[in-house]
Amino acid sequence: MSDDVQQVQPLDSGIAEEWLRKTDDPDLRAVSASKLRAAPLWSVSVWVMEFVRTDPLESELRRRIADALSAVDGVTSVEEEDREVWTVTGTPTGRALVEAVAQVVDAMAPQSFDHTALDSES
DSSP states (O other): OOEEEEEEOOSSTTEEEEEEEEESOHHHHOEEEEEESSSSEEEEEEGGGGTOOSTTHHHHHHHHHHHHHHTSTTEEEEEEEETTEEEEEESOOHHHHHHHHHHHHHHHHHHHHHHHHHHHHO
């Protein structure tokens, strides 16, 4: 499995910098971070959160993702923006944000995979 974290060319002109975890299992393990041009904000997307919709797994993933982002050097605040998006302020690197969340996703992958398989069948 490929799990490279790479800087990619942003497709949106409002994005100054973008990082992506390229993986062979994007629905489960992909994470991206985009730095906005207009403000010192990062938007971090965690793709598996689109599929994880029941507790206790959903709550546990959300808590661990927020904790991991908060622990990255330079982060001053973390807020949930949407189901699978967190807004991060401060001066972290995009690579560090993606790598921190990737560790959470990997640790919870077996539980998430079972859950996503069930959600896709319903």
